[in-house]
Amino acid sequence: MLSHQMTLQRFIQAQLTKAFPQLKPIDPDVILVNTYRTQPPAEPVLISTQTLSQALINKVAQIHVNAVTGSPNAEEHGADTQIVFYNNGPAGGPQNTLEHQGSLLTLAQNIATRFPEALSSYWNRSPEGPFKQPSRLAQLLGLHRQMLSTEAALRFEDGTLSETGKKLIDTAFQYPTLEVRERELSAGDRPGVYPIRIDDNSANGALLAGCFLITRSDGSSAEAPYTASDTRSIGLDDTTGPVVLYTPGEGFEEFASAGDAREELMQRINNGGEKANQLLKSLPVSVEHSRAPQWGDDLLLGFAPVTGDVVAQTLSQLLQRQADEVNDAMQYGFAEAQTATQSARTPSLLSAETVASVNDAADLSLHFDGSNALLARNEQLNNKLQPQWLKELTLEQETTYRELDEAEHKSLAHLQPLLRSIPSLNTFAKQLLAQALKVKLQDRYPNAQIDPDNVMVQITTQPPGNSGLSGTQNAPKPKIDNTSLTEMALMNTAPWKDNSLTSTWTARVVDANANYLLTLDKTFLEELISQTDVGGQYLNLLDEKLSPTATSDEARALPNAWKELQKARMAKDAFITSLDPDAYLNKQKIAEQWIKATLEHDDSTTWPMVKGASIVSHSVAVDGKPVQGMLVIKPTNHPSLVLYSPDAPDGRPFREIVDEDQLNELLNTAQWKTYMDQRISPADRYGIYDDLFLPGISRWLKAFAADHEAGIRLKPIKGSTSDSLYMQELELLRARALVQMTTSADVSARSTVNKLMFAADMSQLLLSLSAVNPGISALTRVSKATLRALRASGRSLPRLLTQPGQWGAVYTDFAMAASGIPLLRRTRLRPVFRAPAHTPQQRLAISPATAGAPSHHLAPVPVTLSEGLPSRIPIQSPTAAHTVQTLNRGDLCAHALDNQLLAAIPVRATGPQQIAGKWLIRYTDNSGINRPYEVSPAFKFESGYVNVVNPQTGQRVATLLSKGNGEWAPIGLPGGLKLPDQLRKIIGRSAVPVPATSVEMGMSKTIQGGESTLSTRGLSDCSALAVLSGWNGKTYNTRTLMHLQGSNLEAPLNGRKGFDAVRELQASLKSGDKVILVGGSLSESKIGLATTLSQTDSSGRQPLLDLISTEGVSFEMAGASGVDVMADGSYTLVEGGAGTVDDAMKKWIIDFAKD
Structure with missing residues (x-):
């Protein structure tokens, strides 16, 4: 639904x-x-x-x-x-x-x-159908009740819910309303059912939708039953306990009293993170926006029942919240789209950002999906299975673990955007096919917009006939399959071979308005797919992104981020091992020093001496194939060794072993054999490198190949330990892809088809790098985005988590569980925290006028709870409104940059300033300190809006509006925030517009004087060339922007060859001028940019190289689908491309172009 x-x-x-x-x-x-x-x-x-x-x-x-x-x-x-x-x-x-x-x-x-x-x-409405059905809302309520009952039964069966708690839940569901409970159950033996409320200055408080409390007693007794006029509220003492609390994020939890349940909920809110965010998202939107960061104290000190069904009353509030959140998202999205129309060539009513934001606001899965409740249940099971020593850690040990865990998650946050920069194979294929179709059909349909997903290919296959008893030939019916052109390009189609079954292909091509254009035949389609070579080009992309031997900073970024994440995980594993009383063979723990030395010295040439012995790291190989992720740390003068085995069958990451014989004995057990089989190459490693033609990835994997040796062997690592682990990871992935793609011996190993299939499996690197898998942690919960991703891939977290033997995977290797790989271990070792971590967050300052006044919902702390609180406390109506607070400017200091970046640089009134390739502003948040922050480069000077981003992940953390004097006002956080009253005047005014001149494909435009912006969009195989001259100390007086069709100087530019236009510009350049080249989405690679620069005219000259080589002229290169060039020489790139090219890569491209 x-x-x-x-x-x-x-x-x-x-x-x-x-x-x-x-x-x-x-x-x-x-x-x-x-x-x-x-x-x-x-x-x-x-x-x-x-x-x-x-x-x-x-x-x-x-x-x-x-x-x-x-x-x-x-x-x-x-x-x-x-x-x-x-x-x-x-x-x-x-x-x-x-x-x-x-x-x-x-x-x-x-x-x-x-x-x-x-x-x-x-x-x-009710669904349409032959039979009358209840409304979808009624069906959703029934399914939600069924899920809650199933969860309670499961929790009772596995021991994470007591018999008393299960009975309370069953009784509450059997008698769902207050009237039914008081009619059917006697006073003193009647549970109470209460929603959770916070103080929002309304008479009854605001509900946390989907959250409720069930108590053993509703506060009445046989001696003092409720009368019609009695209030039925309860307090926080233990007279009504035990109690069961339900929240969508944690499921059912048991507490001794209502006070204990409130205290836990308050701490969870004040600690922040995804758990607090899910509770925040259960409030009405207007109440959510008025909460301070630590709003747990707003929970009311008492509980009052609702007359109706506490589960059903959730639905109406959530539907109202859905409507409000959708309105907010649409307001923000269309305001952003309106700003974009000022410079975009073809603005779209349905921009990807607006669609994603609005559909996210409409998504109710966070409240009704049972995934997080099952994660919480599994966390309890995990805690039960942890050894006793992990349940008795000191506060200092818990703090250290949390710090290491946080470091691991920060490393993951740094890696994730780098992985997202690699497009999916399907997206990549669609882009290439669309461009190829445009080129092939340019003469007949020059303006047609063709989407390969909408080009449906019909494959008609005629199987061979069979001779009947009479000798006559029986012609079977032809088999007809339909698929999109994009899907077909990603198929390993053996029928391409000459000896294949007889088949015909036809593709009906339509334009963007579904108007029929033409029909393509098999010859055209084979040629189109073969020449496009999606697999080969995708492999080139992966080669650039993943190669560990890359020399540029940009290319090294992803491998380095993976290695940093691996180091962070190993550091946390080493700390857990240091606490394990059975990890080492003696009390001296000399092996602990070996581990420490290995973690601190990654390069084999710098491995230190420990107790007079050299420490050498080894990979573990089985029959010549390295076991992914495993290490053996061994001193040269000592028989014992340390085995590192992440996600080992018994959960221990590091362990000291007496000698190699005992290691072999351990690894030859059934569990460990299965563990290693999952981490070694399934391919024949002795022939695969010569049978398959691949780009650079193959070359450095081939150099990493192990030799022929039967059995288990230790191989000393030569070079970097982290490099070795990274190579193991990629080699395992490559081998799995190779086995999957060679499904038929008739398919040539060198064919485009095979390269295509290999690329499809290589693209799964984004999901299968084991170091990336801590995405679901015991300390976090799944967000709406994750739930959508799981639904999109056809996976259900509740179904996966309830499969036998797989529930323990949810902490660090959920990707393995989702892929169906059997899990061997019970659980990964981690502490059982006795108290939740408390991360202080700054709250808005309280006015001095109220500093000494007690809150209307906080009572003086009594000696005991029972002494200070009666058994029944009515929900108090607010006695006074909260003091009006100053404008919430947000708590952004965690995302601030080094103050020296903008030191001694005057504040720019017109907008951000570009420093070292980043766009920066100065802003004062709630801390009162003015600091520099990075903003997304996809802003427009004329709009006045900027998005502040996390400098590590690039994710938006706040949106600000320029006041026109160098100061900024906050207008919202991600998710869409209504404008506060203080900003209505600001949005009402129009920012001083900076005119933008749009440059179409095949055109060149020049501006003399002024401050107008030159803008172009739609760069795919095209490139943009900007030439700026006549610097006057503030702006360039003469500014030219060209949109080079197909990046080709032979193509017409304002009706003449691009070569002629570039030569004219080069003749006018002088020292102090500037040239900018921006390659489109299909021409932004280093080879693509070099090819553009190296073009030679009929006289043998290279005008673009001559242009950028003019003495005293600065030159910058970038990759994007669009660019805005400002009068002062700064420029803004459309997000999603390669971005600005660094100096090292620029030199490589220019040198390559000159060769």
């Missing part, structure tokens, strides 16, 4: 269909909106032309602003204007006038305001 609710894409398409019923589907990017001034009897005069996307983006954004400011919505044009809708006819034909229903304003109002209604309608 969650996956079938209305999405923003389907909703907008439905609104467009109502407005233009004759079109289906409708692409708002190709419909034109022309506005005319009518002056009868004269002909109408054209005032403006824009796409329907542009028109709707502006209208919807204005409607949202009007909703904030209270202004009425009105048509922009009077009675003397006329709006007409057009779309382009067939190639070379005239435009078609479109009939439409309703006005542009009506369409924009529907899009801006009615999506929440569509979501509500979906849940309150």
Whole structure:
């Protein structure tokens, strides 16, 4: 049900269909909106032309602003204007006038305001079908009850829920309302059921939707039963306990009293993190936005029942929250889209960012998915299985472990964006195929927009006939399969061979409006897929990103990040081992010094002496194949050794072993053999390197190959230990891919098809690097994004976690569990914390006027709880409103940069400043200290908005609005935040616009003077070339931007060859001028940029190389799908590309181009 609710894409398409019923589907990017001034009897005069996307983006954004400011919505044009809708006819034909229903304003109002209604309608309607069914909301409630009952039964069976707790839950579900409980159960023997509330200055408090408390007693007794006029609230003492608390993030938890449950919930909130965030997301949106960072103290000191079903009352609040959150996301998304339209060439009504944000806001899985509750249950099981010594750690030991665990997660956070920079194979294939189709069909359909996912290929296969008893030939029916062109390009299609079954291929090609263009035959398709060589090009990409022998800083970033994460994990494993009383053979723990020396000295040439002996690290090989991740640390003068085996069958990462004979005895046991089999190459390592042609990845893997030796052997590591572990990881992945792709001996090992399949498996590196797998930790919970990713891949975390033998995988190797690899170990060793960690977070300052006044929901602390609190405490209504607080400027100091970066540099009133390739601003957060922060480079000077990013991960942490004087005002955090009253005037004003001049493909534009921005978009195989001259101390007086079609100087540029234009510019350059080259998404590789630079004209000259070699001229290179070039020579790249090229790589590209 969650996956079938209305999405923003389907909703907008439905609104467009109502407005233009004759079109289906409708692409708002190709419909034109022309506005005319009518002056009868004269002909109408054209005032403006824009796409329907542009028109709707502006209208919807204005409607949202009007909703904030209270202004009425009105048509922009009077009675003397006329709006007409057009779309382009067939190639070379005239435009078609479109009939439409309703006005542009009506369409924009529907899009801006009615999506929440569509979501509500979906849940309150019954599904269509031959039989009458309850509403989806009623079905969701039934499924949620079933899930809660199943969880309680599971917890009782595995011992993580007591019999008393299970009985309380069953009774509460059997008698769900207050009336039924008081009618059917006697006073004194009647459980109480209560929602969880916080103080939000309303009469009854705000509910934490989905959270409730079940108590053994509702506070009544046989001697003092409730009367109709009695309040039924309870306090925090132990007279109503034991109790069961339910939250979606933790499931069922048992406590001695309601006070203990509140204390645990308060600590969980104040500690922050995903657990606190999930509770925050159960509040109404308006209440969520008004919470300070540590809002656990806002939990009311008492519990009052609701008259209805405490589970059912959750639904109405969550649907209201869904509507509010969707409205916020749409307001923010369309405001951002409106800003982007000022410089974007073809702005889209459905930008990826807006769609993702709105659909995320509409996602209810965080509240109804049982994944986090099962993670919490597994955490309890894990705690039960931990040895006693891990349950008795000192506070200092717990703190040290937490610090090491945090270091590991910081390393993971650094690695994740680097992995995300590698596109998926499907996305990569789609981009290449779209470009190849554009090139091949350029003459016939120069303006057609073709999506390979929408090109459906029909494969008709005729199997050979069989002779019947009479000798006649029986012709079987042909087999017909349909697949998209993208999917077909990713198939290992053995029928390409000459001796294959008879088959025919046909592909029906349509444009963006689903208009038929032509049909492609088998010959065309074979040639297209073979020449595109998706697999080969994807391997080149992976080679650049993953090669451990790379020399540039950019190429080394991912391998280095992986190694840092591996070191962080090993450091944490070493600490756990130091606490294990059975890890070492003697009390002196000399082996602990061997481990320490290995971790501190990665390079074999610098390994130290310990007790007079050299310490040597070894890889473990089975029949010549290294076991991924395993190490043996061995001194040269001592028989004993240390084995490092991550995720070992018994959970121990490090262990000291008497000698090699005992090591062999251990590794020859059944469990350890299975463990090692999962971590060694499944391929024949003696022939694979010569049978398969691959790029650089193969070369350095071949050099890493082990020799022929039977049995278990130790191989001394030559060079870096971390390099060795990284190579083991990649070799294992490569071998698994090789085995999977060689499914038929008839398929050539050198074919494009095989390279394609190998690339498909190599792309799984993003999921299978074992060092990346600590994504689900015992200390965290799964976010909505993770739940969506699991659903998208067809996996269910609850189903995976309840499979026998797999529940222990959820802490560090969930990826292995999801892939179906059997798990051997019971659980990974980790401390059982006696108290949760408390991470202080800064709260907003309290006004001095209230500093001494007690909170209306906090009582003086009594000697004991029972002494200070009666058995029943009514929920108190607030006696006074909170003091009005100053503007919350956020707590961003954790993301601040070194203050020296902007020291002695004057504040820039117009926006961010570019320092060392990064865009920086100065901002004062709640700490009151002005610090430098990094902002996303995808900003526009004219908009006034910037996104502050985490400098390690690149993720947005806050959005700020320029005040025009070098100061910034906060307008929200990720997820969409309503503008506070203090900022309504700010959004009402218009930022001083800096005009932008858009440069189309095959065009060149030059600006003289002023501060206008030059902008171009849609760079794929194209490149942008900017030439800036005449520096006046503030701006460049003459600024030229070219959009080079296909990055080819032979292609026309303003009607003449690009070679001629570049030569003219080169003649005018002088010292102090600047040149910028930006390669598109398909031309931004180092080879692509070098190829662009190396172009030679008919006279044998290389104009681009001559241009950048002009004495005194600075030169910068980058990769992106678009660029804005400012008058002062700074530039902004569209996010998602390779970014700015560093000096070392720039030198390599130029040298390569000159050769």
